[in-house]
Amino acid sequence: MTPSSLLVTVPVLAPVLGAAGYALFGWRGPTRWLGTVCAGGMLAAGIGLATLVTGSGPHTSLGGLLRVDALSAYMLIVIGVIALLATAASPAYLAAEIRAGPATARTAYRHSLLVQTFLAAMATAVLAANLGTLWVAVEATTIATAFLVGQQRTRACVEAAWKYVLICSVGIALALLGAILLNYASAHTPAPAGLDWVRLAAGADGLDPGVTRIAVALLVIGFGTKVGLAPLHTWLPDAHSQAPAPVSALMSGVLLAVAFYAILRVKVIADAALGDAFVRHLLLVMALATLAVAATLLLAQRDYKRMLAYHSMEHMGLLALGTAAGSRLALAAVLLHILGHGLAKAVLFLGAGRIAQLTGSRLVADVRGLAVREPVLAGGVGLGVLALLGFPPFSLFASELGIFRAGFATELGWATALALVFVLVITAALFTHAGHMLLGDPGPRAAARPRPQPWPGRPGAAAAPTRTPAGTTVPLGAGLAACAVLGITTGPLQQVLYQAADILQGTP
Secondary structure, three states, X not given: OOXXXXXXXXXXXXXXXXXXXXXXHOOOHHHHHHHHHHHHHHHHHHHHXXXXXXXXXXXXXXXXXXXXXXXXXXXXXXXXXXXXXXXXXXXHHHHHHHHHOOOOXXXXXXXXXXXXXXXXXXXXXXXXXXXXXXXXXXXXXXXXXXXXXXXXXXXXXXXXXXXXXXXHHHHHHXXXXXXHHHHHHHHOOOOOOOOEHHHHHHOHHHXXXXXXXXXXXHHHHHHHHHHOOOOOOOHHHHHHXXXXXXXXXXXXXXXXXXXXXXXXXXXXXXXXXXXXXXHHHHHHHHHHHHHHHHHHHHOOOOEHHHHHHHXXXXXXXXXXXXXXXXXXXXXXXXXXXXXXXXXXXXXXXXXXXXXXXXXXXXXXXXXXXXXXXXXXXXXXHHHHHHHHOOOOOOHHHHHHXXXXXXXXXXXXXXXXXXXXXXXXHHHHHHHHHHHHHHHOOOHHHHHHOOOOOOOOOOOOOOOOOOOOOHHHHHHHHHXXXXXXXXXXXXXXXXXXXXXXXXXXXXXX
């Protein structure tokens, strides 16, 4: 195996070795940071692969089973960055849970092992050279995260886990049927390509249009279920709100992006076989429906973790809108938005997890005056909200501006204007809720009882420490800093961004 082929396998091998380490040694002492080390290895490998493919083109490994190009290398960087933030915050989060009672060392061991399995599955998905391998990897993410969503084993957690499994299984089944039909269409061409991405795109003009149209619709709707696009979106707020905070950060910041990556790959084949109108109209309908649902439900939302989950739906809708626009600017903005959203959402979900530990509640009404009680945590969450809403200098400002500019530059001007209205409503809702939590009057109850309260349902549990630990504040600060730097300059990412956008436009 050549050094480049070995490097292609590192993003998968690193979390696999991490999972093996937790299986052998459990969660204790130095192993608490094993997941962070493995995530750092994934990020380093992703950066190395991005440098490699931008200079010398795509590379394969394991007999062609894995393949990396600029698009998959960029997605590996996204996975590595968010995984590094989430796993760096996990030891402090899990230690606080163990002190308070909802978790034990065995819970932390299972959590860490499943997270590493989850990361390995996502890395496999973006490195898969064919649709079949990607489908298996996406299904594996469902299995791993279902146990993570139900980790606390409360009634609400178990219900959310089952809802997640059932709805996503429907979506994955639709995607499987689409893959079977696409393989059937490929088998009846002069040069059958199976489910290989590159060969399918190269021979797409020979695919039967009728069969391909049905296959693409099933694939987009099926993988769109994992993205959280309407109409099969209802699992998302429940799963994200009930999962542990580091898992919520990974699901919102990475899992949704990986599922959207699958749609992007399908779009390349569909555009070559059917023209760009079919997928454009399909994504446009799903984007506007998703934005409408998010705007409607955010207005009266009372649970701040569900509020963040519905805001993830808004950003997935924007990704679909930018992909529907389809220009090089739009696709580069979509890819930048994936990374910026992942950073901001990781910061906010990690912050929300700490708020829940401090207050014992996930209700917006129960969190007031956080800036007075926990100024460092409140500052991180407040800046995360500004980043998520697209305020400069954060990268979401640049990416949203690029998406809307591209939309207005095409015949999608009316849809872009409607999407902008939904975004303004969502911005007002999130800004209002976050303002009450951070700057609202703590009230006489909080003044009389300023110290943090025990976790709900654990009368004898110890209260959380008053000060937010560095294990939480450092990942929050790092995520915000990265998001701000990306808003000022994409730096060395610019080349891989535009090469990935060219791939999505079908340019070799």
